[in-house]
Amino acid sequence: MFVNFFLELRQAGLPVSLKEYLTLMEAMKQDLAERQVDHFYYLSRSALVKDERHLDRFDRVFGHVFKGLEYIEDDGTVAIPEEWLKKLAEKFLTEDEKKMIQSLGGWDKLMETLKKRLEEQKGRHQGGSKWIGTAGTSPFGAYGYNPEGVRIGQDGSRNRRAVKVWDKREFKNLDGDVEIGTRNIKVALRRLRRFAREGAATELDLPDTIRSTAKNAGWLDLKMVPERHNAVKVLLCLDVGGSMDDHVRVCEELFSAARAEFKHLEYFYFHNCPYERLWQDNRRRHAKMLPTWQVLHTYPADYKLIFVGDATMSPYEIAVPGGSVEHWNEEAGQVWLHRMLAIYHRAIWLNPEPQERWEYTQSVRMVRQIMGGRMYPLTLQGLDDGMRELSR
Amino acid sequence: MKFSGSRTYVATEDLMVAVNAAVALERPLLVKGEPGTGKTVLAQEVAEALGKPLFSWHIKSTTKAQHGLYEYDAVARLRDGQLGEARVHDIANYIKPGRLWQAFDSEAQAVLLIDEIDKADIEFPNDLLLELDRMEFYVYELQKTVKARHRPVVFITSNNEKELPDAFLRRCFFHYIRFPDRETMRRIVAVHYPQIQENLVREAMNVFYELRDVPGLKKRPSTSELLDWLKLLMVEDIPIEALRSKDSTKAIPPLYGALLKSEQDVHLFERLAFMARRERGGH
Numbered sequence: 001m002f003v004n005f006f007l008e009l010r011q012a013g014l015p016v017s018l019k020e021y022l023t024l025m026e027a028m029k030q031d032l033a034e035r036q037v038d039h040f041y042y043l044s045r046s047a048l049v050k051d052e053r054h055l056d057r058f059d060r061v062f063g064h065v066f067k068g069l070e071y072i073e074d075d076g077t078v079a080i081p082e083e084w085l086k087k088l089a090e091k092f093l094t095e096d097e098k099k100m101i102q103s104l105g106g107w108d109k110l111m112e113t114l115k116k117r118l119e120e121q122k123g124r125h126q127g128g129s130k131w132i133g134t135a136g137t138s139p140f141g142a143y144g145y146n147p148e149g150v151r152i153g154q155d156g157s158r159n160r161r162a163v164k165v166w167d168k169r170e171f172k173n174l175d176g177d178v179e180i181g182t183r184n185i186k187v188a189l190r191r192l193r194r195f196a197r198e199g200a201a202t203e204l205d206l207p208d209t210i211r212s213t214a215k216n217a218g219w220l221d222l223k224m225v226p227e228r229h230n231a232v233k234v235l236l237c238l239d240v241g242g243s244m245d246d247h248v249r250v251c252e253e254l255f256s257a258a259r260a261e262f263k264h265l266e267y268f269y270f271h272n273c274p275y276e277r278l279w280q281d282n283r284r285r286h287a288k289m290l291p292t293w294q295v296l297h298t299y300p301a302d303y304k305l306i307f308v309g310d311a312t313m314s315p316y317e318i319a320v321p322g323g324s325v326e327h328w329n330e331e332a333g334q335v336w337l338h339r340m341l342a343i344y345h346r347a348i349w350l351n352p353e354p355q356e357r358w359e360y361t362q363s364v365r366m367v368r369q370i371m372g373g374r375m376y377p378l379t380l381q382g383l384d385d386g387m388r389e390l391s392r
Numbered sequence: 393m394k395f396s397g398s399r400t401y402v403a404t405e406d407l408m409v410a411v412n413a414a415v416a417l418e419r420p421l422l423v424k425g426e427p428g429t430g431k432t433v434l435a436q437e438v439a440e441a442l443g444k445p446l447f448s449w450h451i452k453s454t455t456k457a458q459h460g461l462y463e464y465d466a467v468a469r470l471r472d473g474q475l476g477e478a479r480v481h482d483i484a485n486y487i488k489p490g491r492l493w494q495a496f497d498s499e500a501q502a503v504l505l506i507d508e509i510d511k512a513d514i515e516f517p518n519d520l521l522l523e524l525d526r527m528e529f530y531v532y533e534l535q536k537t538v539k540a541r542h543r544p545v546v547f548i549t550s551n552n553e554k555e556l557p558d559a560f561l562r563r564c565f566f567h568y569i570r571f572p573d574r575e576t577m578r579r580i581v582a583v584h585y586p587q588i589q590e591n592l593v594r595e596a597m598n599v600f601y602e603l604r605d606v607p608g609l610k611k612r613p614s615t616s617e618l619l620d621w622l623k624l625l626m627v628e629d630i631p632i633e634a635l636r637s638k639d640s641t642k643a644i645p646p647l648y649g650a651l652l653k654s655e656q657d658v659h660l661f662e663r664l665a666f667m668a669r670r671e672r673g674g675h
Contacts, residue, residue, distance in 0.1 A: 019562045023417065032413050042409035050561035052424060052568040214466040217473050345555075392554045 002028075005065045009048065012061045013342060016048050023047050037066070053372050233264035235299055235344065237278070239309030240269050244352075266299060272313040273333035273367075274340065275324055292336060296343055304390045305340060305347035308378070311367040312353065318366050337370050347371065348386040352378040401430065401437040402572075402579045410567040411438060420524055420546035422561070425569030427551060428614030434569075435505035435547040444545065445498055448505040449491035451512045457519030460492040460506075461529050461538075483533050492523060493538055501542035510553040517560040525563055572615060574601065584619055588626065595635040596622055599645045603652075608660060613651040621650040 002025070009016050024047040027033070033040040041062060049058045208223035215221070268278040268290070277289040316323035318333040341347055349367060351358065355377040358364045368375040374389055376382035395411045397403035403411070411434075414421035423431045439446035449460055465486045472480040479485045489497070495504040509517060523529045527540035548564065550556065572580060574597060581593050596618070604612050613621075624647045625635075634646050645651070652658050 015558065017558075017562055023419065023565075027413050027417055030416055032409070032416055038405065039409050042406040043413055045406070046410035046413060046421075046565045046567050050422070050564065050566045055568060211466060214470040215464075217470060 005044075005061070008061050008065050009058065012057050013338070014049070014054050014057055014061070020048050020050075041066075233299075233303045234266070235295075235303045235305045236265060236267040237274060237305070237307045237309075238267065238269050239272060239307070239311075241271050244310055264303075266303075268295065270309075271324075271326060272309070273317050273324070274307075274336050275327075275329040275333060276331065276336065292340075296340065301343050301345065303344055305344035306386075306390070307347070307349040307371075308352070309349065310351055310353045311349065311364045311375070312361050313363045315362050315366060318363055318370075334366070334370055337367070341371070346390050346392075347374065348389055349375040350378050350382065350386060351375055355382075395438050395441050398437050398441045400583055401433060402576060402583055403434075403437075404570075404572075404576060407434075407567060407569065410565055414565045415442075415545050417565075418543045418545075420548055420564045422548045422550060422556075422564040422566045423569060424550050424552060424566070426571055426612075426614050428616035429569045429571060430615060431549040431569060432505065432507055435503055435507075435549075438545070438547070439503035442503070442545075444501055444503045446503045446505065447491050447495040447498070447544075448507060450507045451509055451516070453511055453513075455512045455516070457516055457523075458490075460490040460520070461523065462490050462493055462531060463488045464533050487531065487533060492529075495544045496527065496538055496540035498541065498544070502544040504544040504546045506546065506548045508551055509548050509556070510550040514554055514557075517556050521559060521563070577615070577618070580615060581619070581622060585622060585626070588622065589632075592625065592632055592635075593622070595632050596625060599635050600651070603645070603661075606661065606664060609652075609657050610654045611652075611657060613653075617651050617653075621647060624650050 002021075006016065006021050024044055027043055027047060028040075033043045044062070045055070045058060049055055203225050205223040205225040208225070209221065212221040212223055213219065268280060270278055274292060276292050278292055278295055279289050281288055313325075314323070317325060318337075321330055321332050322328055323332060349371045351364065353361075353364070358368065358375070364375075374386075376386035376389075394408075395403070395415070396408055410421060413419075415438075423434060425431055435448070436446060438444075464483075465488060469480055469483070469486045492504065495502040524546060527543045528537055530537050577597060578593065581588065581597075600613065600618050600621070603609075628647065630646050648658070648661070652661060
């Protein structure tokens with residue numbers, strides 16, 4: 001039973017090790033929980049969880065294992081936003097059909113059915129077909145639920161929450177030479193520099209020399225220290241195209257500043273949300289794709305991961321397989337985000353959108369949740385906070 | 393013997409379980425939480441409740457792990473050597489035991505507090521791994537091993553400024569002190585000020601929790617600030633009516649300096665209060 005609990009914790013991504021498990025067993029042997037469920041919960045929590053960020057996840061696994069509750073998946077992304085459905089229906093229903101719906105039991109009833117249908121389709125598309133379009137059996141097909149380029153929430157919505165945009169975009173290669181006005185960004189980025197002492201001894205260490213000379217009772221004893229150099233390694237992932245077009249300039253500035261600051265800097269592009277492929281050269285992005293797995297295997301965990309993106313997209317692009325606007329992705333964007341975060345613990349997301357607007361966009365809230373709240377605005381203060389988080 | 397809070401410290405049940413587990417299994421207990429929720433006080437209270445001597449080691453950004461073990465005053469020895477003092481021949485005269493050594497040497501089992509471990513260099517916790525695990529260390533100058541007579545109960549507090557290494561965390565129990573809910577807070581106030589008027593506490597807590605809910609505060613007031621503020625309110629004999637912001641035009645609580653510590657927060661709050669007042673005036 002406990003082994004099961006341990007394994008489930010690991011599966012849920014909690015970094016519990018055998019050592020902690022044995023500690024818990026030792027505590028159980030000494031009967032510290034006094035055979036009370038509450039005490040056992042507190043005990044196992046303090047023995048197995050070492051970071052308050054993981055407390056919630058621990059609670060969920062605990063509830064699942066010991067109370068027989070269903071494990072609740074991360075964030076409420078499974079729920080389909082009501083407004084979407086409304087928009088969808090509004091757009092494709094004629095007046096007559098709307099009347100028909102009223103006779104069928106009203107809006108709520110329809111919403112219910114539509115919701116169910118969409119959920120089913122989400123399940124079915126894993127078989128290989130896309131959830132939009134192949135729903136030949138769907139009663140909603142009659143309402144013109146169209147496979148080609150359905151955009152929901154496009155009109156009257158500044159947030160560009162397109163569900164599927166099939167047209168390919170022109171991507172600009174981000175230019176690394178924009179230097180003007182980047183001075184202040186550099187100041188913030190410099191925080192990231194941690195002067196780690198590595199390599200061969202080359203400098204005279206004066207305090208140590210004095211100390212060891214004194215220790216030698218006056219005989220001179222020279223001490224050397226390794227030369228300082230910047231050992232910060234960074235993976236920079238930039239969102240290009242789509243809703244990011246407005247922000248390309250800000251990103252260019254950040255990018256050119258970053259290039260000068262780090263010795264180890266690897267940069268990758270993605271569109272809206274990272275999936276199974278990233279690319280390094282924007283001009284040739286369709287020809288030269290890198291599997292994300294390869295990136296994850298190439299760069300060790302001591303790299304710091306910085307995403308730059310507005311995280312403004314349709315929630316499907318994060319939550320469901322096949323949600324990408326450009327290609328068919330086997331696994332959902334959040335799976336990839338979680339994967340990357342599991343390897344690179346030091347990670348932040350910089351968002352060029354003003355912070356006040358984050359709350360109004362569902363996808364921003366979702367990404368923020370996945371990032372564990374580590375989303376910062378692309379302002380000096382935000383950069384400063386982000387860099388502090390990275391160098392902790 | 394079990395720790396179950398004390399006259400001056402209200403411990404929640406989960407905290408008690410964590411403390412008792414750490415004591416029983418002789419593992420360090422890492423305590424985190426918002427500033428002002430009683431992390432440092434915990435060690436003092438546990439030491440007092442269990443009747444053990446307390447050794448506190450407060451960490452600064454320049455603290456090295458070695459400082460907790462011992463320091464060798466080589467400069468003093470050099471000076472003594474040049475002056476021809478007799479004591480220069482015994483190197484032990486220049487070894488100054490640190491907090492860890494003192495705790496190891498204690499006759500009775502001691503409580504050792506390593507306060508704000510995150511202030512130190514990133515390598516600091518790693519340098520203490522073996523010492524805290526085996527409760528012994530080697531003094532190179534004296535060629536001897538110092539071993540703890542009784543494994544001390546170790547409390548470590550962190551304000552989350554730096555992340556701690558996994559290897560270190562694996563050896564610790566962990567407890568996150570949650571911000572107390574109203575009921576716990578009432579008990580905390582009661583143990584500190586048993587004489588205080590019931591309705592003053594109620595009104596003050598309303599103001600306090602409302603203030604904590606103000607979005608965008610840089611530093612939200614916490615338990616210790618509430619206690620200070622209540623003390624001030626009592627000393628200044630502020631009438632309870634002054635706390636009821638809803639019917640008075642003064643929306644800023646009296647003596648707010650005890651609750652809001654940063655200038656920006658005070659500004660923010662004044663602006664919000666002004667807007668709230670204007671809104672009320674308009675209707």
